[in-house]
Amino acid sequence: MKFKDQHIISMRDFSREMIDHILSAAEVMEPIARGEQRSDLLAGKILAVLFFEPSTRTRMSFETAMYRLGGDVLNLGSVDASSISKGETLADTIRIVDGYADAIVLRHPKEGAAQLASEFSRVPILNAGDGAGHHPTQTLLDLYTIKRESHLEDLKIALAGDLKYGRTVHSLCYALSLYGAQITLISPKELCMPEEIVNDIVERGAEIIETDSVEDAINDVDVLYMTRIQKERFPDPAEYHKVANRLKITTESLKDVKPGLKIMHPLPRVNEIDPKVDATLHACYFRQAFYGVPIRMALLGLLMGAIQ
Ligand code: NCD
DSSP states (O other): OOOTTOOBOOGGGOOHHHHHHHHHHHHHHHHHHTTSSOOOTTTTOEEEEEESSOOSHHHHHHHHHHHHTTOEEEEOOOGGGSGGGGTOOHHHHHHHHTTTOSEEEEEESSTTHHHHHHHHOSSOEEEEEETTSOOHHHHHHHHHHHHHHSOSTTOEEEEESOTTTOHHHHHHHHHHHHTTOEEEEEOOGGGOOOHHHHHHHHHTTOEEEEESOHHHHSTTOSEEEEOOOOGGGOSSHHHHHHHTTSOOBOTGGGTTSOTTOEEEOOSOOSSSBOGGGGGSTTBOHHHHHHHHHHHHHHHHHHHTTSOO
């Protein structure tokens, strides 16, 4: 398996073997991610961080991953303070930054931006979210979380919330289909999973159930993956207000779920999970955010050729 110098654009490009390899590499990284062991694996390497959209976890966990492995980070910082505000194209920005760094992590509001960047870059591009498109590194940490906290074999999982614009669930579906998961899609009708993705993942071996009610669907699942309604992607704010607050989990909604149910969320949450749920044994979204560090350490190590 060759990861060195590869771009990470979409989960569609991954085989199960590739995913399992990255998950195993992340396990080895975990003590370093926790600060219990030191490493200089990426000493002398630089990761450029180009975020054209807000981020807390994705950006900071990539940065932490580099620092924990002895590498450095070059952050574009605010787009307004860069030449992009003078009208520089993404292609030109990438052609400059690839001379300054060994890999580039990119988040951009336009679907397809990471693919475009990869066509101009001499170093690996890591897609950290392209509009409503894909978010493959989030999926890898989601799978790592499922493996650590539940099980990937014979998994029954419900994905709930904004399945239309949510890039994390688009990527996650593709990966879950490789594990033959039974996937329940829960969303208001206006925000259902795009038909082409449903068709693709059924073809790849997933079993799909679609519904618009959380209560009916969660009692039989091992994992409930909640998502935020992606307000910023609605062309018409009135349409957002129609669906906002439609799906919400409270401790009351959890009274008949499996004792081992794990609730995940890529975060940020808005109001789709009541904070009272945080204290239950089901909540694992804060640990999930931590798992982004070992996963991104593993990926960076593989892409930069420091591990195999
Ligand atoms: C997600 C994103 O940016 O797509 N956040 C993240 O990376 N953890 C989810 C979201 O913004 O709702």
